[in-house]
Amino acid sequence: MVSESRSGRRKAAAVTLAGLAALAWTWRAEPAGAAFVPRPLARELRDLAVDCLAVGTVQPALSALSEAEFAAIVEILGRLISAYGSCDYESFLALRAGDLESASERRAGDLERLREFGRELALSPEQMRGDWVATLGAFWSVYYERPAVARFLPEHTLVELHAEGLGARSLESWRQSFVALRDRLPGSWIQHDLCLPHRRSIEQVARDCGPLRWLDLELHFETFAGLGARLLARFVWDGVLREWFLQDAASVYATGDRSQRHLIL
Structure with missing residues (x-):
């Protein structure tokens, strides 16, 4: 695969962004009746999410993503950035509507x-x-007396969209692949017990949704104490409910004390 230049990726991302208004909720493909409907993501947060994709590492390449896939990733990234960079509980809920x-x-x-x-x-x-x-x-x-994140570091963003399914792997082996992602860099970590779990188990989703599709995200950031840290999140596509849901999450602190106000996931 030929690698894309950062300027080229920025340009491609900007072009795709122009069409995002109509796709803003593609990450959740169908509304659920009278379900919670958050306000649209602010333009500056959407721009920062696009910048993370433009200067970070994305697999497959941005040019290989469909408009729906791109819109979904931007929405998820933007909501994560909003929740922890702006103390926005509505964005936290938006990912679990x-x-x-x-x-x-x-x-x-x-x-x-x-x-x-x-x-x-x-x-x-x-x-x-x-x-x-x-x-x-x-x-x-x-x-959150103040945001948990002082600033995000877009250039260190890692995004991997997987559509290959489990193959010969067991679900347990698949779960361990998230642990490997968490442990690929040193640091003290918190494996989060999710506050708002998905209403269908991963076993159900893997059984009745065809080849498993998932999205691994890694957002690097600095805390107000000057600590380097990263948020890892694995979202899975529920093909029956036609929505992405958070399956696993971890926070990793490269240096210092992790006892400060950490991320709620």
Whole structure:
């Protein structure tokens, strides 16, 4: 494969960006009735996501992506950047829009523990009166006194879109490939227990959606303490529900103490 120049990739990305308005929600192909519908992603966040693709490492090459694939990746990157660079809970929810109702039901048994964490941050009972999603939002608002990310480093972005399926691998072997991605660079890490899990298991998705498709993302950033860090996320395409969902996530801190306000995933 002939590698693309950065200027050429920027130009190609800019051209594709011009057509994104109509594709803004292609990452979630079908609305789910009265489901949560977030505001469109701000143009500056979309531009930063495109810049990550233009100057980072993308496989397959940008020129090989369909418009729908490009739009989906830009939307996901933009929402991640917005959530942690701007403390935007709406963007956090946008990546899980179809799973909000089921997540509140599935996490109901953990709600009191979340409220305990909220009380430690001086949240009142009135602020934590809602379900899991509402209480998590209240916790988010006080946990992030300022954004977790001081700045993202687009040139270090890694994006890999996979459509080859599992092949002869087991699901466990496939899961370990994410661990290998997490551990490819040194640092102390946090493997996240996802706050809002997908409403269908990965076993179901792998069984009834044809060849498994997934997206591995690595966003490098600096914290306000000056620490180098990276966010890794694996999104999987649910062909039955026609939406991307977060399957795995990890934060890796290259240096220093990881005990600061870390990312909520």
